[in-house]
Amino acid sequence: MRKHTLTALFCLVAGASACIVSCKKENAPAKSTNEAGVSQTTLDQISALGFSTAEVRKVDGGYLVEGDILLSENDLTTKVNSPFLRTAKEEQYRTNNLVTGLPRVITIKVSNLGTAFVAGTDTAIARYNRLGLTISFRRITSGTANITISGFNQGPSGGFITLGSSGFPTSSGNPYNSIQMNTNAAAYGSNPNVLYVGSVIQHEIGHCIGFRHTDYFNRALSCGGTATNEGSAGVGAILIPGTPSGLSANSWMLSCSNGGNRTFNANDITALNYLY
Template identity: 65%
Template sequence: MRKLIFLYFLIIVTSCKKEVTVRQTAIPTAVLQKIAALGFNAADVQRFQGDYLVEGDIRLSEADLNKPAIGPYLRIAGTEQYRTSNLVTGTPRTITIKVASSLGSAFVAGTDTAIARFNSLGISLTFVRITTGTADITISGFNQGPSGGSITYASSGFPSSSGNPYPTILLNTNSAAFGSNPNVLFVASVIQHEIGHCIGFRHSDCLDRSFSCGGTPVNEGSGGVGVILIPGTPSAPDANSWMLACNNVGNRTFNANDRIALNYLY
């Protein structure tokens, strides 16, 4: 079967052929109504470590559900690059990342690879992995096996209104996710995608997830955080974007249009 990934923070997560969700007990109607009111798609929502996971890899807390929606919601086309209303501010800025000691060497190497890919762009954000102290983004693990034929690979979220990146990326350490011997380039691609969410990127096919995930066309919605077109990105399908909702469970990095989007914002 095809697997879902990227985060959004899918279902899952961030960089698989299919982002997959873990099936679970029913989500209360009142919660689904709040999620829909914010503009997120309320299908396939799952409970996740006390929060809610939507769009495969986007994590929403109870507090998030009670926030007023933020516009604008600008629909130009379905496959361009999109950002949230909030971005990381105070640039040029160094973003520190720490990998939890409980994660294996493949996750550390994957983080270093993702960091190197961002830093090679020469944008106004510089990423540095640290081993002590408090980081801007902490990468931790969770262990959750498949359920109902699906599995979650990773999750993250969007920048705060104060201009800070989302502080957490969670990676699934269950062997059914990345395997017992994780491929570093695949891990790096998932982390790279989740960092994209942390600094304000929506899925590039957020207005029609079927482009990368297949199946029935699904519009992720504004999510209360904005779906704002990034000027200079294409109106035609962009099959290799690092921010597609789903990919091939392999290595995916920035294409030319991703670089345009990153340079425009940062």
């Protein structure tokens, strides 16, 4: 998950001449070649999976796409046959692998992070567990967890800062085993707000159990800039019964943060209950 930095927000609101260069850079269309040195072959593989190829970065373990999703080399060569799940007549949810062996308790451990991240984890866990799904979550303090939350320190880049990152479930039905949370002061400040941190962890857990960004078809909904649609990647669609006809832009799985507390909306809960 990402958020605008203050500089980017000032550009969008004030339109000051001093910000023209950085604003243009933020809203420029994606180039056919990646400035971070990612090969065109890799970009094509990422695109074939239905992900944006804008600002793809090579990181330990694979490639970071859409700001916070880690795709491994193995992910890039995996054929996706899973369906879209439609809500509000838009392709808001797309399954990849899902967690199996249900009902199931997923354990989470916070490693070497401050009290706000521990409390934020408890907040995220409580929000999921209140839904009564066939998956539930429990924080542990020792032993090996299904998901470990740890930190990294990275400042803003290109008008955005990465708040956290994670990946998708394994082909064997286990949740992705790692969530990385940014400890840089530009991400959450020197005294992080627990509800804000918890909302980001809640979002990253969503990836770990198989949810994509709800605005992947139009990332301008949460990130600003030009609307883009990454297409269907050749897979089918399922309309979830009982969802409204109007688009809701307050999902917990939007690509970019609103800078504060954000939890499940009605469509999110419908989709979670449909899958779990």
